[in-house]
Amino acid sequence: MKRESFITPGPGLALLALALLSALPAVSCAKKTAAADAEHITIIYDSNVIARPLVTLAKELHYFEEEGLDPEFIILASGAIEALSIGKADIMLNGIIPSLSYGSQGAAVKVVGGTASGGNFVVTKPENAQRYARLEDWRGVRLGTVRLSTSEMVSRYALGPLGVDLGQDVTFVEIDNYANIIEAVRKGQVDIGFIGSEYRRPAVDLGLHVLFPMTHMYPNYVCCRETAYAKAVEERRSIFVKFHQAQIRAYKYFLEKPDEVLDLFARISSQERDYVYNVIYNTETNADRIFNPDPDLRRVTSVYQTLLENNYIERTGIEARDIVDITIYKDALDNILTRYPNDPVYLKLAAEYEVNNVNF
Numbered sequence: 001m002k003r004e005s006f007i008t009p010g011p012g013l014a015l016l017a018l019a020l021l022s023a024l025p026a027v028s029c030a031k032k033t034a035a036a037d038a039e040h041i042t043i044i045y046d047s048n049v050i051a052r053p054l055v056t057l058a059k060e061l062h063y064f065e066e067e068g069l070d071p072e073f074i075i076l077a078s079g080a081i082e083a084l085s086i087g088k089a090d091i092m093l094n095g096i097i098p099s100l101s102y103g104s105q106g107a108a109v110k111v112v113g114g115t116a117s118g119g120n121f122v123v124t125k126p127e128n129a130q131r132y133a134r135l136e137d138w139r140g141v142r143l144g145t146v147r148l149s150t151s152e153m154v155s156r157y158a159l160g161p162l163g164v165d166l167g168q169d170v171t172f173v174e175i176d177n178y179a180n181i182i183e184a185v186r187k188g189q190v191d192i193g194f195i196g197s198e199y200r201r202p203a204v205d206l207g208l209h210v211l212f213p214m215t216h217m218y219p220n221y222v223c224c225r226e227t228a229y230a231k232a233v234e235e236r237r238s239i240f241v242k243f244h245q246a247q248i249r250a251y252k253y254f255l256e257k258p259d260e261v262l263d264l265f266a267r268i269s270s271q272e273r274d275y276v277y278n279v280i281y282n283t284e285t286n287a288d289r290i291f292n293p294d295p296d297l298r299r300v301t302s303v304y305q306t307l308l309e310n311n312y313i314e315r316t317g318i319e320a321r322d323i324v325d326i327t328i329y330k331d332a333l334d335n336i337l338t339r340y341p342n343d344p345v346y347l348k349l350a351a352e353y354e355v356n357n358v359n360f
Helices: 013-022 053-060 080-085 096-104 150-162 178-187 197-205 230-235 237-256 258-269 273-280 297-309 327-339 344-358
Strands: 003-005 039-045 069-075 091-095 109-117 120-124 142-145 171-174 192-196 209-213 222-229
Touching: 039 080, 039 237, 053 237, 053 258, 069 237, 080 091, 080 096, 080 109, 080 222, 091 096, 096 109, 096 150, 096 222, 096 297, 109 230, 109 237, 109 327, 120 150, 120 178, 120 197, 142 150, 142 178, 150 192, 150 297, 178 192, 178 197, 192 197, 197 209, 222 230, 222 297, 230 237, 237 258, 237 327, 237 344, 258 273, 297 344, 327 344
Parallel strands: 003 171, 039 069, 039 091, 142 171, 142 192
Antiparallel strands: 091 222, 109 222, 120 192, 120 209
């Protein structure tokens, strides 16, 4: 396997990093008193409230309390998966790869739902736009990627079936962050770079060409999932069912009331309404990112198999199905459908569940 690793300190990109950091929204402190019999749940949350819109909506609209929960939101700058695996929290919203890595080693974690899919762009120099427009023509290229990122797994999963030899035909160049990937492409240190959607505008402003969103390589690839403490899943399963009932309701609100959603997020994040729209609704700017609570075992399995095949995790006999619990979301969805049996949004989620988790 050909692999290189470097960090490119890009001139002027320090300002980009500062700008992105300054754009991080503040956390809302909205709180509704839970009922006396409400079940407590501890949620490792994100300071960027726009990044996980369904959980944020359920929080702001008090759906968690309405479903019988007493939610406690905590923010950890680092070590979230470690804290979860030893029971310091009940559930976290995180990237899929740490959960699969810990789960493959037998850690007490269970993926129980989804938060986001998609969200990465493929960029190159304008003069290379035609040359690299087809994946089949990527032989001999240097690909700039963050190690063990979703974009790396998607590219490996997509290129292999096309007959591209991942050990000989391409070189994965590990770069520490998206800003430095942009600079590496600009300098010609890599031919193609994979960046998060929030870096699209800076990349274009710095002269790069967007080839396509990575969903063109693998539609709706999973990114961020919801991971629970396995012992809590065994002993307090009802809190996770209620957690998903709240999110399923938030999903309907997200789809049917975009104006109200944009107003709410603009208020609690102190961002412009157009900025919020481009992050959560505009697929042209957010790289086809969608937000859906479905655990999506089918696509999680694809990531897991890619990790195994490239020796990023050891073959311990643990399969993706051992790490993902699809029944919690299904029970939550069934409960919601009992209340609203003819609702088209919930019926569509039920149909998608079968495709994403059962019939594949």
